[in-house]
Amino acid sequence: MKQVTEAAYAKLNLTLDVRGLRSDGYHEMDMVMQSVSLCDTVTLTRRDTPGIVLQGNAKLPKDERNLAYAAALRFFEYLGDTQAGLHIALEKRIPVCAGTAGGSSDAAAVLRGLHRLYHAPFPLEVLHDIGARVGSDVPYCVYGKTARAQGRGEILSPLPSLPPCFLVLCKPAFSISTPALFHQIDVCNTLRRPATDAMCAALVAGDLSAVADALGNVFEAVLTPSQQKTIASIRATLCQEGALGACMSGTGPTVFGLFDAESAATRAAVRLRQNYPNVFLTHPV
Ligand code: C5P
Numbered sequence: 001m002k003q004v005t006e007a008a009y010a011k012l013n014l015t016l017d018v019r020g021l022r023s024d025g026y027h028e029m030d031m032v033m034q035s036v037s038l039c040d041t042v043t044l045t046r047r048d049t050p051g052i053v054l055q056g057n058a059k060l061p062k063d064e065r066n067l068a069y070a071a072a073l074r075f076f077e078y079l080g081d082t083q084a085g086l087h088i089a090l091e092k093r094i095p096v097c098a099g100t101a102g103g104s105s106d107a108a109a110v111l112r113g114l115h116r117l118y119h120a121p122f123p124l125e126v127l128h129d130i131g132a133r134v135g136s137d138v139p140y141c142v143y144g145k146t147a148r149a150q151g152r153g154e155i156l157s158p159l160p161s162l163p164p165c166f167l168v169l170c171k172p173a174f175s176i177s178t179p180a181l182f183h184q185i186d187v188c189n190t191l192r193r194p195a196t197d198a199m200c201a202a203l204v205a206g207d208l209s210a211v212a213d214a215l216g217n218v219f220e221a222v223l224t225p226s227q228q229k230t231i232a233s234i235r236a237t238l239c240q241e242g243a244l245g246a247c248m249s250g251t252g253p254t255v256f257g258l259f260d261a262e263s264a265a266t267r268a269a270v271r272l273r274q275n276y277p278n279v280f281l282t283h284p285v
Contacts, residue, residue, distance in 0.1 A: 003045045008109035009035040010094045011101035015194040016217040035144035036282040042109040047085030056090030071107035099250030108141030162284040166265035171254045171278035184222035212245030241268035
């Protein structure tokens with residue numbers, strides 16, 4: 001086998017809570033994650049010449065600053081293979097810096113793909129630990145689906161999948177600095193915490209309305225007033241078109257709405273596309 005292709009699915013936070021600052025500078029997280037059908041495609045090809053070459057359709061760094069590249073480096077380090085030659089082709093569809101784990105998902109897809117390309121040289125679970133060295137969301141992205149993520153994001157508990165539904169994603173134009181947003185959390189004492197246990201119970205019960213009621217992201221409260229206005233306007237459009245609930249994902253700025261009917265989700269997507277270039281109609285995977 002010389003080549004493998006992996007889909008790298010986007011992730012949404014059904015809930016996101018920050019429980020406090022840790023002594024290592026990271027934050028203690030409590031999140032419910034869901035992967036959705038919007039995906040990048042990662043194709044890995046073995047090369048005879050040593051070194052990693054990354055090419056893609058997006059303006060992204062082509063070196064270790066790109067999580068896909070960093071993941072391949074960490075994989076070969078783990079194998080102790082200093083002569084490995086690899087070509088990574090990255091076909092991006094997930095918006096960059098959107099709060100939907102595009103980079104982490106690409107990194108996880110590289111790890112899964114290399115594991116196949118190198119004929120499973122170690123147990124699959126090791127990818128989780130290699131991924132944790134690449135980024136906090138990478139361990140979740142190795143498995144995807146529906147899971148609660150705690151600790152730095154690496155303590156994973158699988159959950160039942162969302163009942164069949166449609167998720168409309170809308171990414172407004174502004175970008176948010178992740179470290180700056182975490183700092184805002186550290187200095188804010190009026191946070192509205194999401195109901196993480198209620199979300200888990202709703203998933204176990206397979207109750208889509210209860211899932212919609214429990215959606216929540218602690219970061220929404222520490223955005224600037226102008227950012228909050230944009231988020232509120234997207235949420236209002238989603239809800240006017242019949243979303244059962246809507247919420248920001250990750251550190252934003254992507255907002256998503258949860259729909260039980262495809263027709264309503266399509267209408268919402270059509271309306272949002274009048275004002276925003278990055279709107280996607282997806283479903284859980
Ligand atoms: O691990 P990752 O590189 O994705 O983290 C990016 C930044 O997000 C970190 O430098 C840190 O500022 C913040 N972060 C955090 N606590 C986490 C995850 C990320 O403070 N659990």
